[in-house]
Amino acid sequence: MPGLAEIHQLLTAALAGLGDGRAHAEQARALLVDARRALVDAQAKADPWLPVQLAQADEGLDHVLTRLAAADDLVGGYRSRL
Numbered sequence: 001m002p003g004l005a006e007i008h009q010l011l012t013a014a015l016a017g018l019g020d021g022r023a024h025a026e027q028a029r030a031l032l033v034d035a036r037r038a039l040v041d042a043q044a045k046a047d048p049w050l051p052v053q054l055a056q057a058d059e060g061l062d063h064v065l066t067r068l069a070a071a072d073d074l075v076g077g078y079r080s081r082l
Helices: 004-043 052-081
Strands: none
Touching: 004 052
């Protein structure tokens, strides 16, 4: 059975992993924003066509970021109670 220090270490590693995941998701969101801007600028019209997948990817990233934040809160809360 792991000791308290080892559990703290593991939870700290989990929080670091969640932070990495959030950073990657935020970078993906920035790339989606750049892609959207490129599509709109290229078409240069009032009602540009945007692929449905772009909006779906944005919604998916919202979901991922929400879940990562919730996991971060849970793991951080658990670690602080130990």
